[in-house]
Amino acid sequence: MTLDTDIFQTLIKMPESLKKEILHYAEYLLEKHAKIESSQEQLEQFHRYGSWSGQIIMSDDFDEPLEDMKEYM
Template identity: 50%
Template sequence: MTVDAEILQTLVKMPEPLKKELLHYAKYLIENYSETVSDVKPPQKKRRSGILKGTFVLPLPDDFDEPLEDMISCPVASELQQ
């Protein structure tokens, strides 16, 4: 049995007030959701590997682990060192 035939068969059995409610709900669905269902989203672009090649220079400089000079003059940093 198709969906349309099953809907009609169920509709025939319903009392009149329920038919009106069903009609209002069907119109609501058509107005609010017919556009979003038919919209097809384009597929997401795949991420390319190696896009940042050359951005980070290795090996790191010898003073990489040394504290930054801005942090040494910061009052909060001097309190943290104590």
């Protein structure tokens, strides 16, 4: 048997009140899943290669030795 068949056969045995609760819970799960997927897609679109290009500015002497390290060099 498949999972769908098992779920369907279990639902048939339940009273109407429980079926309504299951329907509400299933709708809640679908809504929650859709929100999670959309937030993950937004993160993937934001964090693409080169998304920080031009936003990070480094000083001209970035590669120069630090003053504190001169005695060790």
